[in-house]
Amino acid sequence: MTVTDQTATAEVRAVPEWGPAPTTPEAWVERARDVASRLAVDALERDRANQPPYAEVRLLKDSGLVTLLGPTRHGGGGQTWTTALRVVRAVSAGDGSIGQLLGYHYLWAWAARLVGTPEQIEAVEQQATENTWFFGGAVNPRDTDLTIRVEGDELVFSGEKSFSTGGRISDATVLEGVIEGTEDHVFAIVPTDQPGLRFKGDWDSLGQRLTESGGVRIDDVRVPWAAAAGYVETPDGGHVFRPRVYNTLNVPLIQIIFANLYVGIAEGALTTAATYTRERTRAWPYTPDLKQRGSEEFYVLETYGDLRSKLWAAEALAERAATFVEAVNAHPDDVTEQERGEAAVVIAAAKQVAIDVGLEVGTRVFEVTGARASASAVGLDLFWRNIRTHSLHDPVAHKRAEVGRWTLLGEIPEPTWYT
Numbered sequence: 001m002t003v004t005d006q007t008a009t010a011e012v013r014a015v016p017e018w019g020p021a022p023t024t025p026e027a028w029v030e031r032a033r034d035v036a037s038r039l040a041v042d043a044l045e046r047d048r049a050n051q052p053p054y055a056e057v058r059l060l061k062d063s064g065l066v067t068l069l070g071p072t073r074h075g076g077g078g079q080t081w082t083t084a085l086r087v088v089r090a091v092s093a094g095d096g097s098i099g100q101l102l103g104y105h106y107l108w109a110w111a112a113r114l115v116g117t118p119e120q121i122e123a124v125e126q127q128a129t130e131n132t133w134f135f136g137g138a139v140n141p142r143d144t145d146l147t148i149r150v151e152g153d154e155l156v157f158s159g160e161k162s163f164s165t166g167g168r169i170s171d172a173t174v175l176e177g178v179i180e181g182t183e184d185h186v187f188a189i190v191p192t193d194q195p196g197l198r199f200k201g202d203w204d205s206l207g208q209r210l211t212e213s214g215g216v217r218i219d220d221v222r223v224p225w226a227a228a229a230g231y232v233e234t235p236d237g238g239h240v241f242r243p244r245v246y247n248t249l250n251v252p253l254i255q256i257i258f259a260n261l262y263v264g265i266a267e268g269a270l271t272t273a274a275t276y277t278r279e280r281t282r283a284w285p286y287t288p289d290l291k292q293r294g295s296e297e298f299y300v301l302e303t304y305g306d307l308r309s310k311l312w313a314a315e316a317l318a319e320r321a322a323t324f325v326e327a328v329n330a331h332p333d334d335v336t337e338q339e340r341g342e343a344a345v346v347i348a349a350a351k352q353v354a355i356d357v358g359l360e361v362g363t364r365v366f367e368v369t370g371a372r373a374s375a376s377a378v379g380l381d382l383f384w385r386n387i388r389t390h391s392l393h394d395p396v397a398h399k400r401a402e403v404g405r406w407t408l409l410g411e412i413p414e415p416t417w418y419t
Contacts, residue, residue: 021064025083028068032087035063036094040268043095044379046210052201053210056098057169060105061132065091069106070129081106081253081329082322085260089318092264093271096386097210099264103257104165104211107250108135108174108189113332115187115230115247124189128172136166136192138216139176141417146177146218148186155179155186155228157196157221167199167212168192175221184241185417187229196221207382207389245340246332248415249325252344255351255399255419256325259318262354262387266311266361269383273365274304276378281370300368307361314350314357321350341412348399348413355396358387394419 022028038059046053060066069084070076077083084106092099112124127133138146138161146159157177166173173192178185190197196219203214225231230247231239281294291297324343328335362384366373373380398419405411 018063021077025079025086028065028077028079028083029086029090031063032065032090033093035059035065036091036268039091039094039098040272044382046095047097047379047382050204050209052168052212053098053101054169056095056210057101057134060091060098060102061134065102066105066132066134067129069109071125074126074129076125076129081325082319085256085318085322085325088257089260089264089267089315092261093268095210096261096265096268096383096390097208099261100208100211100390101166101169103261104137104254105135105170107254107257108137108166108172109133110253111135111137111174111187111189111250112229114250114253117230117232120227120229131171133171134166134169135172135174135189136164136170136212137174137176138164138197138218139174139187140164141176144178146175148177148179150179151222153225155188155223155225157188157190157218157223160215160217162215163213164199164216165211165213166192167203167214167216168201169212173197175218175223186231188223188227189229190221190223190227194221195219205389207385207387244333245335245337246328248340249328249335249343251416251419252340252347253325255344256318256321256347258390258393259314259321259347259350259354262351262358262391263311263314263318265383265386266314266354266358269358269361269365269380270304270307270311272383273369273373273380276369276373276380277304280372281368294368294370303364303368307364310357311361314354317346317350317353321347338412340415341406344413345403345406348402352396352399352403355387355391359384359391362387 022031039056065087068077068079068087072078088099088103091102109128112121116124140161140163143161146157146161149156157175170192172189174187174189176185176187198217200215203212225239228239230241234240277300278295283291283294283297294300324346328339328343365380369380402413
């Protein structure tokens with residue numbers, strides 16, 4: 001699962017203003033908050049411009065967040081998924097689009113761990129960490145028109161994907177397709193900068209506008225069999241994939257990324273609204289209970305208390321779900337279906353709560369900021385737009401049903417390719 005022949009562009013590993021890389025989970029989260037504060041300054045303007053976020057990805061690289069999960073022996077942070085998810089949450093509070101890009105990057109950087117052979121894992125993690133690759137992914141399984149031809153020692157990917165998060169701003173792209181005439185799926189990492197990948201630049205949605213999530217045309221992208229994730233050569237010269245339960249963790253992982261993305265965006269909404277209320281919201285003059293400032297109004301205080309409590313609860317459930325991820329990651333070679341299923345159930349619960357709370361926060365902050373806060377110049381709608389757009393990725397009703405089947409019938413979710 002290595003990038004061969006062409007090598008993604010190497011990046012500068014350190015920028016003086018950031019100093020040494022953090023060494024503790026707490027310090028990594030604090031660095032993420034620093035990144036978020038920089039992103040928040042002009043998040044609204046960048047959202048409206050809807051330009052590829054090259055500078056934003058540069059910021060993620062310079063700060064060291066890109067290699068947070070990379071092995072320390074190759075210069076990475078060597079952190080756990082718990083830390084990575086907290087970092088996604090922190091960055092998302094400043095800019096949901098960039099938080100999504102970082103979360104997806106962590107997942108696709110982990111793709112070798114999920115499905116690769118030990119040799120592939122070592123090769124990918126060394127190259128990716130040492131060269132500070134930023135990952136994108138063209139793997140939407142709902143698009144079935146990406147096929148793979150076998151031509152001797154090579155696999156040739158051709159077709160389209162209507163969504164390809166990371167697109168033009170990535171160094172490496174994870175591809176997924178099915179070998180013609182079979183039901184065999186293949187994942188492979190390829191350099192993004194090559195003629196065979198043509199990104200359409202057609203992502204123009206209500207929210208999450210800077211995620212480079214538009215379509216891509218794949219024209220005869222060639223990958224050696226040695227780069228097919230998890231496939232090993234048989235004595236007769238063929239190639240076979242030996243599945244294990246851990247291979248199916250990609251969906252629960254991306255779902256827990258979603259939950260933390262939503263909680264982070266909601267945190268940004270609540271923080272931004274609170275600042276506005278303190279500084280600009282006026283008290284209502286037509287009431288017997290006159291106040292001097294909007295921040296003294298009882299209903300304002302009650303609403304902020306309600307939203308903060310719900311957001312803390314959503315965060316706590318996301319943290320609990322992360323413990324299941326860590327438990328599975330601790331022994332990837334012998335994860336049981338039950339362990340995987342229980343992790344998926346708690347993650348499904350965390351996701352649905354994060355959506356519900358996130359949308360509520362994104363809507364009700366207007367009740368405590370006032371009519372003037374709806375002005376386009378304020379941009380308080382950005383948070384709701386971002387959560388509303390991304391939360392449609394897959395129907396949340398199916399996540400509620402998963403938790404319901406486990407609660408009522410004791411059934412664990414069956415692994416799927418998408419949700």
